[in-house]
Amino acid sequence: MHGVGQILLQNRASVLDAWLARLRDTAPGAHPASLQLLKLELGTLVEKLTGYFLTDDEDGAGAGPAFKSVEEQAATTSAACARDGLTPMETATLILSLKSIAGELLDRETSAKATELYRMRTALDAVVDRLALVTFAAFVETREEIIKRQGRALLDLATPALPIWRHIILMPLVGIIDTQRARQVMEWLLEALSREEARIAILDVTGVPLIDSRVALHLTKTVEAARLLGSQVIVTGISPDAAQTLVKLDVDLSNMITRGSLRSGLAEAFRLLGQHSKGPIETMI
Amino acid sequence: MSLEPDVVTVNVTSEIDAAEARQEARRLALRHGFTTVRAHGLATAVSELAMNLVLHTDRGGLIRLTAQDATGAAVIELVAEDNGPGIPDLALAMEDGFSTRGGLGCGLPGTRRLVDTFAITSRVGEGTRIVCLVRRP
Ligand SMILES: Nc1ncnc2c1ncn2[C@@H]1O[C@H](COP(=O)(O)OP(=O)(O)O)[C@@H](O)[C@H]1O
Ligand SMILES: [Mg+2]
Numbered sequence: 001m002h003g004v005g006q007i008l009l010q011n012r013a014s015v016l017d018a019w020l021a022r023l024r025d026t027a028p029g030a031h032p033a034s035l036q037l038l039k040l041e042l043g044t045l046v047e048k049l050t051g052y053f054l055t056d057d058e059d060g061a062g063a064g065p066a067f068k069s070v071e072e073q074a075a076t077t078s079a080a081c082a083r084d085g086l087t088p089m090e091t092a093t094l095i096l097s098l099k100s101i102a103g104e105l106l107d108r109e110t111s112a113k114a115t116e117l118y119r120m121r122t123a124l125d126a127v128v129d130r131l132a133l134v135t136f137a138a139f140v141e142t143r144e145e146i147i148k149r150q151g152r153a154l155l156d157l158a159t160p161a162l163p164i165w166r167h168i169i170l171m172p173l174v175g176i177i178d179t180q181r182a183r184q185v186m187e188w189l190l191e192a193l194s195r196e197e198a199r200i201a202i203l204d205v206t207g208v209p210l211i212d213s214r215v216a217l218h219l220t221k222t223v224e225a226a227r228l229l230g231s232q233v234i235v236t237g238i239s240p241d242a243a244q245t246l247v248k249l250d251v252d253l254s255n256m257i258t259r260g261s262l263r264s265g266l267a268e269a270f271r272l273l274g275q276h277s278k279g280p281i282e283t284m285i
Numbered sequence: 286m287s288l289e290p291d292v293v294t295v296n297v298t299s300e301i302d303a304a305e306a307r308q309e310a311r312r313l314a315l316r317h318g319f320t321t322v323r324a325h326g327l328a329t330a331v332s333e334l335a336m337n338l339v340l341h342t343d344r345g346g347l348i349r350l351t352a353q354d355a356t357g358a359a360v361i362e363l364v365a366e367d368n369g370p371g372i373p374d375l376a377l378a379m380e381d382g383f384s385t386r387g388g389l390g391c392g393l394p395g396t397r398r399l400v401d402t403f404a405i406t407s408r409v410g411e412g413t414r415i416v417c418l419v420r421r422p
Binding site: 250 | 300301304307308321322324325326328329332333336381388389391392394398399
């Protein structure tokens, strides 16, 4: 579709302007700085698309290696859109709007016969449709990547090991304990035990919505590993509902010290340390 | 007064799906008047069966929960099914402590204790299907 390429080449600036106008309609709240970035991306996309049409002799839409670089640029553009908070719908709409922008241009600029014009528009439509799909796929990928990153960030936040008293650390667990999280809890707990030279770790599971046999297994392993370091783990905050359920499941928690509340867990910790609570701590527990 | 059944289906292939399935289970149970401890028990049963789908099959499976209210009562059916490898010896798999993957081996027997009715069918090379019922008087 050499013809399409020629016309795009001669009218690149106006196509881009029209596209940017659509972008401003699509994302009225967008920050000027991000509009500026998206403008660059769209500019490159128009350029690549022009190049593709100029070198493409056939009517076959969106095939061959020449199309690869157009697709890649579409993916980059959509990733930029995703980061700037455009919805997939808005992004796809933006890409698809190229159909009417360039279509009108073809109508206006070509002196070709109706059949030729029809062929050009068909080729253009097919390419833009294809780009919309690529864009959508790339969009989803970017979002997923963002979600994964946020997940990892949460993972880092959620498991502090707090040295709350000489020889005692507290690790409050909050949220779902999946395998990855469980491993990390164990790792960090052991690390904190040796770093703080702690003899007792209180693992508070008040914030864990459910303890199934898998989580129980991880807890058991953590307790055993701590014991190898010469430390003891007290698990606190198992809810009455969870306790009844664990009994029915018949998971064996007898190798660990459990206490209903953090308060009684702390009392147990002091008892184990052989310290009598004195002074200010008396009012604490 | 018998209402339309309340159905929740979760496709389970990863741990996060299992977490979603058990959240759905708990919500469903509470919505239909089960006590928190019963809801917790059902959620745990769902967690066990869903994690089995994740751990013991290649491509996961399906968890389907159906709640049906009747006058002064309710029942929730829990179905877990997959087209996975199947279980060669069901009696063994139902024993406490039996696990082929270093688990605690209390998922299947524990689930049976947590629900009111438990049925399991499995064919090697075809898959496994577990149907449980929990009732509220
Ligand atoms: N859906 C399933 N498909 C195939 N095998 C299963 C399935 N569910 C359970 N099993 C088998 O039954 C055994 C016991 O399951 P379970 O009681 O949940 O213990 P665990 O999951 O800790 O191994 C598993 O180790 C596995 O071999
Ligand atoms: Mg299991």
